Amino acid sequence: RKAVVKITTGSQALDELLGGGIETLQITEAFGEFRSGKTQLAHTLCVSTQLPTSMKGGNGKVAYIDTEGTFRPDRIVPIAERFGMDPGAVLDNVMMLLSHSILLVCMQRWLKNLSDYWWVFLELTIPNKLNLYFFQKLAQMLSRLTKIAEEFNVAVYMTNQVIADPAGGVFISDPKKPAGGHVLAHAATVRLMFRKGKGEQRVCKVFDAPNLPESEAIFQITGGGIAD
Numbered sequence: 001r002k003a004v005v006k007i008t009t010g011s012q013a014l015d016e017l018l019g020g021g022i023e024t025l026q027i028t029e030a031f032g033e034f035r036s037g038k039t040q041l042a043h044t045l046c047v048s049t050q051l052p053t054s055m056k057g058g059n060g061k062v063a064y065i066d067t068e069g070t071f072r073p074d075r076i077v078p079i080a081e082r083f084g085m086d087p088g089a090v091l092d093n094v095m096m097l098l099s100h101s102i103l104l105v106c107m108q109r110w111l112k113n114l115s116d117y118w119w120v121f122l123e124l125t126i127p128n129k130l131n132l133y134f135f136q137k138l139a140q141m142l143s144r145l146t147k148i149a150e151e152f153n154v155a156v157y158m159t160n161q162v163i164a165d166p167a168g169g170v171f172i173s174d175p176k177k178p179a180g181g182h183v184l185a186h187a188a189t190v191r192l193m194f195r196k197g198k199g200e201q202r203v204c205k206v207f208d209a210p211n212l213p214e215s216e217a218i219f220q221i222t223g224g225g226i227a228d
């Protein structure tokens with residue numbers, strides 16, 4: 001069995017909650033309300049992934065699959081500087097795959113080339129009602145990502161936007177609907193629920209994970225990425 005690599009989120013509290021960081025060999029899913037920090041964590045991981053393992057990094061490259069157009073190269077610059085890395089070199093090691101969800105079929109072709117990369121970030125927003133074709137393509141893609149994670153000791157982090165209800169709760173998905181959320185939930189080993197806390201604070205709760213207690217951690221979003 002391959003040795004798990006744990007990559008820092010940038011927040012010590014969040015790392016501790018996760019038993020050290022975002023792990024290889026599995027899919028970690030972050031879901032939760034808009035602006036809760038899911039994408040900012042993805043940007044931070046783009047950088048921390050490239051840190052040496054002695055600095056809680058993965059010494060690896062990144063593939064960022066962006067179906068929502070949320071990747072901001074300019075955000076990488078201050079995050080890289082915070083970790084003492086050269087922003088240009090860091091950006092060179094982030095392979096961007098911009099895809100509209102309807103083009104998931106093309107993503108599968110890209111996925112064949114991902115095995116060189118250590119970490120895969122998937123920024124995916126799934127419509128609540130999927131047609132069968134899309135549903136099948138999504139399931140295939142997630143199955144492929146799981147295999148890549150296991151075979152090449154890669155970490156997969158994916159975000160899943162869910163709609164916040166007016167009462168402040170979160171609709172995970174309607175169990176009666178064949179929602180994409182179900183496909184994602186099924187594929188992920190670790191499911192994290194993000195929400196806004198007081199002021200600039202953000203909260204991450206372990207929603208479902210085989211080896212982690214269901215606790216919470218508080219973190220902040222800063223110019224330099226996720227922090228305590």
Ligand code: ADP
Nearest residue numbers: 032033034035036037038039040041221222223
């Ligand atoms: P989502 O969960 O929808 O993916 P994001 O990860 O995009 O949310 O987080 C958005 C939040 O990040 C906003 O509240 C914004 O204020 C904060 N944010 C974005 N960039 C910065 C920055 N440079 N400095 C501090 N906070 C930032």
